Amino acid sequence: MDSWDDIRFFLAVARSGSVRGASVGLGVNHSTVLRRVSNLEAQLGALLFEKLPSGYKLTPAGEEILDLAISMDEDSSLLQTRVFARDQNLTGPLRVALPPSLASELLMPDFAAFTQLHPEIELQIATSYEAVNLTTRQADLAIRLVYDQLTLPPHLFGTRLQDVHRSVYISREFQNRILNNPQCSARWILKEEDGPAPSWAANPDLEIGGPPINVSDMASQLSAVRAGMGVTILPCFVGDLDRSLARVAGSTSKYYGTLWVLTHGETRKTKRVRLFSEFIKARIALYSALLSGEAYIDDASKGSLTK
Amino acid sequence: MDSWDDIRFFLAVARSGSVRGASVGLGVNHSTVLRRVSNLEAQLGALLFEKLPSGYKLTPAGEEILDLAISMDEDSSLLQTRVFARDQNLTGPLRVALPPSLASELLMPDFAAFTQLHPEIELQIATSYEAVNLTTRQADLAIRLVYDQLTLPPHLFGTRLQDVHRSVYISREFQNRILNNPQCSARWILKEEDGPAPSWAANPDLEIGGPPINVSDMASQLSAVRAGMGVTILPCFVGDLDRSLARVAGSTSKYYGTLWVLTHGETRKTKRVRLFSEFIKARIALYSALLSGEAYIDDASKGSLTK
DNA sequence: GTCCATCGGTTGATTTTTGCACCACCGTTC
DNA sequence: GAACGGTGGTGCAAAAATCAACCGATGGAC
Numbered sequence: 001m002d003s004w005d006d007i008r009f010f011l012a013v014a015r016s017g018s019v020r021g022a023s024v025g026l027g028v029n030h031s032t033v034l035r036r037v038s039n040l041e042a043q044l045g046a047l048l049f050e051k052l053p054s055g056y057k058l059t060p061a062g063e064e065i066l067d068l069a070i071s072m073d074e075d076s077s078l079l080q081t082r083v084f085a086r087d088q089n090l091t092g093p094l095r096v097a098l099p100p101s102l103a104s105e106l107l108m109p110d111f112a113a114f115t116q117l118h119p120e121i122e123l124q125i126a127t128s129y130e131a132v133n134l135t136t137r138q139a140d141l142a143i144r145l146v147y148d149q150l151t152l153p154p155h156l157f158g159t160r161l162q163d164v165h166r167s168v169y170i171s172r173e174f175q176n177r178i179l180n181n182p183q184c185s186a187r188w189i190l191k192e193e194d195g196p197a198p199s200w201a202a203n204p205d206l207e208i209g210g211p212p213i214n215v216s217d218m219a220s221q222l223s224a225v226r227a228g229m230g231v232t233i234l235p236c237f238v239g240d241l242d243r244s245l246a247r248v249a250g251s252t253s254k255y256y257g258t259l260w261v262l263t264h265g266e267t268r269k270t271k272r273v274r275l276f277s278e279f280i281k282a283r284i285a286l287y288s289a290l291l292s293g294e295a296y297i298d299d300a301s302k303g304s305l306t307k
Numbered sequence: 308m309d310s311w312d313d314i315r316f317f318l319a320v321a322r323s324g325s326v327r328g329a330s331v332g333l334g335v336n337h338s339t340v341l342r343r344v345s346n347l348e349a350q351l352g353a354l355l356f357e358k359l360p361s362g363y364k365l366t367p368a369g370e371e372i373l374d375l376a377i378s379m380d381e382d383s384s385l386l387q388t389r390v391f392a393r394d395q396n397l398t399g400p401l402r403v404a405l406p407p408s409l410a411s412e413l414l415m416p417d418f419a420a421f422t423q424l425h426p427e428i429e430l431q432i433a434t435s436y437e438a439v440n441l442t443t444r445q446a447d448l449a450i451r452l453v454y455d456q457l458t459l460p461p462h463l464f465g466t467r468l469q470d471v472h473r474s475v476y477i478s479r480e481f482q483n484r485i486l487n488n489p490q491c492s493a494r495w496i497l498k499e500e501d502g503p504a505p506s507w508a509a510n511p512d513l514e515i516g517g518p519p520i521n522v523s524d525m526a527s528q529l530s531a532v533r534a535g536m537g538v539t540i541l542p543c544f545v546g547d548l549d550r551s552l553a554r555v556a557g558s559t560s561k562y563y564g565t566l567w568v569l570t571h572g573e574t575r576k577t578k579r580v581r582l583f584s585e586f587i588k589a590r591i592a593l594y595s596a597l598l599s600g601e602a603y604i605d606d607a608s609k610g611s612l613t614k
Numbered sequence: 615g616t617c618c619a620t621c622g623g624t625t626g627a628t629t630t631t632t633g634c635a636c637c638a639c640c641g642t643t644c
Numbered sequence: 645g646a647a648c649g650g651t652g653g654t655g656c657a658a659a660a661a662t663c664a665a666c667c668g669a670t671g672g673a674c
Contacts (some may be wrong), residue, residue: 001383001384001387002333003312004311004312004314004315004332004379004383005311005312007311007383007386008311018620018621018622019621019622019623020620020621021621026309027661028662028663029308029662029664030621030622030623031622031623031624031662031664032661032662032663033402033661034622034623034624035661036661042392044351044387044390045390045391045394045399046390046393046394046398052621052622053621053669053670053671054620054621054622054670055620055621055622055623056621056622059395061390061393063385064389064390064391065390068382068383068386068389069382069386071378072311072366072382072383073378075310075375075376075378075379075382076311076314076375076379077308078375079314079351079372079375080308080351081373082371082375083351083352083353083368083372084351084352085373086353086367086368086371087353092352093352104638137352139464150638168437201612222459249616255658270421288646291636310617310621325651325652326652326653327650327651327652327653335632335633336632336633337651337652337653338633338634338653338654339633339653341652341653342631343634356653358653359651359652360639360640360641360651360652361640361650361651362650362651362652363651363652450622477620491643516663534653
């Protein structure tokens with residue numbers, strides 16, 4: 001075979017199901033993908049895809065070699081990981097993946113502190129809602145908020161850190177307005193991905209009426225609740241830290257998920273990974289009460305909570 | 308990793324030990340290899356080779372990823388093999404590997420017959436002294452003359468066919484000359500790879516003196532013995548078929564090796580491979596007496612041996 | 615039905631890769 | 645010591661792969 005890259009393109013198309021989809025994933029023009037696939041087909045002397053108007057679908061021949069392409073992909077990923085793992089220099093890159101909310105609302109100052117402490121480490125922060133794939137070395141370390149159960153893929157190591165609670169929040173200004181003017185009613189501000197308001201959030205002291213306001217991300221959600229558009233459910237480490245917000249009177253905090261730090265088996269012994277791992281675990285431990293929702297003091301001076 | 312081909316180049320260099328050596332194997336300019344390797348090193352952020360004046364030698368980092376590159380290579384080979392194995396058309400290519408002597412001196416007419424019988428099969432005959440690698444699909448079927456023991460790599464299937472004997476030959480013309488002129492002595496014609504003349508070939512009836520004549524291939528060896536330069540050891544299927552040659556009087560035939568037909572586990576069920584395999588086995592069976600050296604009739608009409 | 619997004623396919627311009635012709639260097643051989 | 649065959653390294657021109665901008669077709673939303 002005189003081009004392994006053709007197999008890489010084949011795999012991308014097989015995974016995405018379309019040439020165009022593969023092309024964006026690969027970061028190349030779709031005509032390139034087209035040509036490389038037909039090149040591979042010509043070399044093998046077999047049709048690998050059914051060229052449907054709706055996309056590329058694997059033929060039996062394509063199915064048969066898919067697992068080998070996947071195996072090559074895994075090898076190539078592991079290859080990068082191993083080289084990275086060998087690197088015991090403090091100097092060098094370090095990719096950390098975590099959910100956007102944790103980054104922007106809580107840990108960014110700690111990341112800043114870490115870069116000050118170790119300026120020679122080139123910290124790359126990748127925030128995404130989706131769980132980033134450590135196996136393919138999209139990241140060297142991942143901080144995850146796990147909702148259900150954590151099933152660790154092979155070769156991955158996890159440390160369970162901390163339970164995270166959430167509660168129902170409202171703008172203080174808006175709360176006062178409601179108290180003074182009983183006609184004024186609150187509405188739910190819901191993030192689409194979270195679904196409808198859970199039953200535990202219902203509160204006898206506060207009537208919530210009208211259709212919910214839907215937002216797509218936490219930034220909008222925060223803006224909306226700050227602007228006094230209604231009430232919303234937030235992780236306590238977000239809501240409790242925001243001076244303009246208060247928990248809706250009578251609301252309890254509820255278990256939301258558990259924080260984990262994940263590392264790859266090959267890279268976890270690397271100096272940079274170990275260093276960051278220990279650092280961030282220590283920092284998160286400091287937020288223990290905040291994350292679990294036990295740090296909230298009704299009404300009183302919230303300023304003391306900020307670090 | 309955005310170029311699996313770089314890994315392919317890395318592997319080629321690691322195997323050959325030099326950039327230039329790899330370049331000829333890959334069929335590209337050596338500067339290309341140079342650039343691809345440094346490209347890979349840059350992407351991984353690690354030195355893979357020690358750049359010695361005598362060649363490229365793997366660093367520990369390079370050693371560590373070598374097995375993954377090999378694994379990718381194996382996957383890529385198997386990928387081609389699988390696609391080929393799926394192909395149940397009679398029409399298509401078929402690569403057969405065998406030692407040059409067998410091809411040129413015995414089986415070529417049978418190959419000709421096969422292509423006449425199945426003109427739609429694109430027969431590619433690869434003759435080489437080295438055992439061709441079936442696993443990497445350099446060939447779909449190999450006919451081998453095995454001298455020692457056959458240890459089959461995994462996934463390869465072999466059929467034991469026939470013992471091959473060899474004997475000591477001389478030009479009939481030269482033999483007569485010696486008989487008439489006792490001063491005239493014979494010399495050994497030796498093929499380098501075969502080493503010195505074995506003890507069993509010694510013959511009390513024929514004095515062999517002087518330094519041996521060394522040749523590098525069988526074609527030269529045949530020319531030399533035909534020209535009456537001396538005596539030589541040949542497989543019986545070569546010597547007995549040549550009307551101008553005779554076994555040295557009193558010489559016995561000795562076991563030389565065993566013929567095997569090897570196929571890859573994945574491709575052996577392919578129509579073309581099965582067809583050729585059965586055909587050539589049948590043909591070789593016809594040569595049974597010839598191969599084992601039992602067909603030789605002293606002096607008498609050798610013409611009857613040719614098919 | 616219309617609109618719109620997405621799909622694959624094609625073609626000419628552009629960028630990237632590759633090949634070629636060199637160089638310097640080292641060890642062997644004559 | 646000179647010549648030679650081997651090694652890696654380096655500009656520059658040619659070749660090849662890629663990009664960008666199209667096209668027609670399809671399928672779903674409205």
